[in-house]
Amino acid sequence: MDRVFEFVDEFITSHGLDEDVAFPLKLAVEELFTNFVRHNSGGQDRICISLDKSNGRLTVKLKDFDVEPFDGMDAPRVDVRQSLEERRVGGLGVHLIRSLFDTLEYDYKDRTLCVTATKNLT
Numbered sequence: 001m002d003r004v005f006e007f008v009d010e011f012i013t014s015h016g017l018d019e020d021v022a023f024p025l026k027l028a029v030e031e032l033f034t035n036f037v038r039h040n041s042g043g044q045d046r047i048c049i050s051l052d053k054s055n056g057r058l059t060v061k062l063k064d065f066d067v068e069p070f071d072g073m074d075a076p077r078v079d080v081r082q083s084l085e086e087r088r089v090g091g092l093g094v095h096l097i098r099s100l101f102d103t104l105e106y107d108y109k110d111r112t113l114c115v116t117a118t119k120n121l122t
Helices: 002-014 019-039 092-100
Strands: 047-054 057-065 103-109 112-120
Touching: 002 019, 002 047, 019 047, 019 057, 019 092, 019 112, 092 103
Parallel strands: none
Antiparallel strands: 047 057, 057 112, 103 112
């Protein structure tokens, strides 16, 4: 994870992103990367991460190769009004990304999973 965090930190610094943008970016990359490692067993030992800030939008894209289909959007919505005892384990990371980003899309094609999150900055 250290190399992932270094990559994200370099992007944040080079684009002069403030904490209001840096925090959601770090959270999304960490959560998506962790989900790829946890749920995409049997994949190759590389995950491609691309970050872009252009046209007033921040785009986070992760790709995992040679994996079985997995769609995190199938995860049920989290009811944050429930007590901790009533909630099921998992799903909170995707919930947080959905709440911090404007779009979250999963695409699976030719054994490659691509997850893209976009956030409008204007």
